[in-house]
Amino acid sequence: MPKDHGIGASPKRREDVRFLTGDGRYTDDINIAGQAHVYFLRSDVAHGRIRSVDTSEAAEMPGVVRIFTGEDFAAIGGLPCGWCVTDREGNPMQEPKHPVLAHEKVRHVGDPICAVVADTLSQARDAAEAIVVDIEELPAVIDMKKAVQEGATKVHDDLTSNLCYDWGFVEDNRAAVDEAIKSAHHVTTLELVNNRLVANPMEPRVAVGQWEKGTGDYTLYTTSQNPHVIRLLMGAFVLGIPEHKLRVVAPDVGGGFGTKIFHYAEEAFCTWAAKECRRPVKWTASRSEAFMSDAHGRDHVTKIELAMDADGMFTALRTETYANMGAYLSTFAPSVPTWLHGTLMAGNYKTPLIYVNVKAVFTNTVPVDAYRGAGRPEATYQLERVIDKAARETGRDPIELRRQNFITEFPYATPVAVEYDTGDYHATMDKLIEIADIKGFEKRRAASAEKGMLRGLGVNCYIEACGIAPSNLVGQLGARAGLYESATVRVNATGGLVVMTGSHSHGQGHETSFPQVVADMIGIPEDMVEIVHGDTANTPMGMGTYGSRSLAVGGSAMVRATEKIIAKAKKIAAHIMEASDQDIELKDGQFTVAGTDKSLAWGDVTLAAYVPHNYPLKDMEPGLEETAFYDPNNFTYPSGAYCCEVEVDPDTGRVTVERFAAADDFGNIVNPMIVDGQVHGGIAQGIGQALLESCIYDENGQLTSASYMDYAMPRADNMPMFTVDHSCQTPCTHNPLGVKGCGEAGAIGSPPAVVNAVVDALQRAGKDVTHIDMPLSPARVWAAMQ
């Protein structure tokens, strides 16, 4: 019997009622009396020197409040970068200035040059069209390998080159890896591109800045995954506003996928301009602006080499990656191709020697930062593609080759610095073979052939490091922030609870799943628990939601705070029932004295906490409210095995995904339905990357896929029904819930399965195709077949 409440049950998502009936309250729904609107005039050239900006005519136009340029921000801080990567020589990365409005130079199409504040958005746009900007165009730096050649045009004049850093990991292994590859029985080499993506959350970014003249308090309403992080970065590093004078609110947020982690220029502008203009200032991105100002994802060019012995055991792995940073360093950009990527190159396998080299490069493109999976999809894709190629080259079964190299003993310290606590890769592979009905593939292939279609099957494994992360570890790796999480549990007098979490929900369903945990611990109905998130004014300082961390880290903080609540409540109950608190048991919302028939209801005790007439006032304060900060001692390591079956139309190259199965190990599960949904969404994004999505710049730095007319988003009819299973559970050993995180798995695990399946289909048809770069559009697949 499935559970009907508490941990392991699947109550419907309570927040969906308001989302589906139009009652959500998003940032764009916030309108403050007297607000003005800002329109950003953005560069239409990729690279150029600003000769002059003439706003004189525009300033006289109807409704215009003020027009700001980069000059206005020259004395104000730029946008900070939250992670410093150290290069192979031990030197810090090159870190360019990132002005709020472009100053002296524009560095990508979409770089904001002027901000026009007017009574209405239409007036602001009209005025922006009257601004005369004179730009001396410079050659655009687009191709990463050309960008780092001697004499290349520099994106930032004050840096020594376009190389942000040249990172080696583990540098001490370099010679041994080189030697192992040189002397290997077999080496499989693959060069591939991990395509640049635009996150495209359904809700574009929005910011509303407000300044109260009477108190000097600032408020920023913004579409963020982590309002406290924005408050710290913007307050301390950009605008110089202390936290107690700055409130950041991220209300309902319509999807983030990583791109709403970062601190953006528009947020700083609206907050600052609210005081300058003495009016609230609002900005809502158009979809076109989102394409050219939201941080993009992926964009790696990689060469990977896998060495094997005669028995098919992996002996060494070496990779060289060029990672695009774009024109500026977005908040966490440097960490993505390094610590979130290199540390995962062991995958599920006991390869003893690994060396990862990453060259991060500045180009005249939109900044690139974390996008669902962030570094781990890039690692998984190259590793699982090269293993598939190696299996084909050596005539081995791709599943068996993986199996013989699986890590089977835990904890396992990889040669790339992380220690996996638990996992059972054979179990997820066994489960996958069952749910994907791999045995039935030949029959399905024959049926496809009858229709003239080429059918292929692709399998891959993945591992990811989630629940980011131990603060002391990430601090050593260059993070400039802690990565704990927080929760305050406030019990009201009549027994209801409010959990104020530092995590943020923008689609993950925290308002449903978090109460399941707390209600289960106390033994009360879930509707007695409310989740509050997204407002720095009423939540404890927390680091927000990304990296599949909310339940593993934020949920653990909530458990710790609830444990404190229960401990105190037991003492109150013991006092009232005249027993020792050691003898008090809490079950189903009832406190009992062990071995007696004495009992007290949860509500009686909570009332006593606030009406302390019969209360141990000498020993304890009244009230029932506790806060916990939780900092894990390791990442969590979800893993799994995925299988994709495709049909390829030999006449057109069109690929359709016919079946997709995912067997995941997420440790313990709180709400299986929400986990299913997270995996579904992740797989959809992964299939989107594999088959459809492609962000393309031409050689002049023009973004040619700048709208949905050319940027192909995945749609429901691109997907088969997914078969997902998460019954293989090896609970995390170091957090109190034993959970691992599930938000990114689908996006990490699915692209290699799709590409492996297409290559399989073509090879079975006798085509000499070993690799096609994503997205596997009909035109690309057809060209590969010719």
Added chain:
Amino acid sequence: MYAFEMERPTTVDEAVAALKDEDAQALGGGQTLIPTLKARLAMPGKLVSLTGIDAIKGISKDDAGRLCIGGGTVHRAIAEQGDFPGLAGLAARIGDPAVRNRGTIGGSVANNDPSACYPAALLATGATIVTDRREIAADDFFQGMFTTALEEGEIVTEVKLPIPEKSNYQKFAQPASRFPLVGVFVAKGADGVGVGVTGASEGGVFRWREAEEALSGNFSADALGDLAASADGLIGDMHGSAAYRAHLIKVLTGRAVSAAA
């Protein structure tokens, strides 16, 4: 969107008069023009909505047996008519339900987007475009990307299509927009076979005459034999090279012939 005046006449004559103003622009279902306005890519001083003119809506047959579709008829109505299944199938796959409930055949034909679907059917069937002032053969009407024989202020009031014995439209969707990357309409009529190709050419919609000739003698996909569409003048972009589009023209023509009903 820039500010504009708006008129909503109820007769063709009123509409023609309203369109005489400088900077006036006819507005059909608005499925192309409204997004263009929202992106500030057009600045008409006045929009003349045609949606209030009942006389240019509806579908009937004339004495010659042609399907006569008012210019203001929406795609959904064309998708639901049963006289010309090939055309119904084409209309049923334009855009999405919202587009099909608003967009009109007159608007599509007048705009002549190089990736619009209807022009392929009009060329393949030898249709006639009726305006407020004259009748124009489809072969003369479509003159290149976004270019037609229409004069300033001329309104498409009706489209008359001979109903073929057999027809079919094959659309190979561009992955992002889902407009045809290549679309081929094949019509087998009493006088021969028409093959209209959309989406593929820098010159807009065109007839693949070599295929028409081959199919007129033998209406089967095999008749295409070694025939290959030329890649000269075809569009090459991020979604497919000119050679790929040329290849698709042949594949889709064959499929349309096989599926024609």
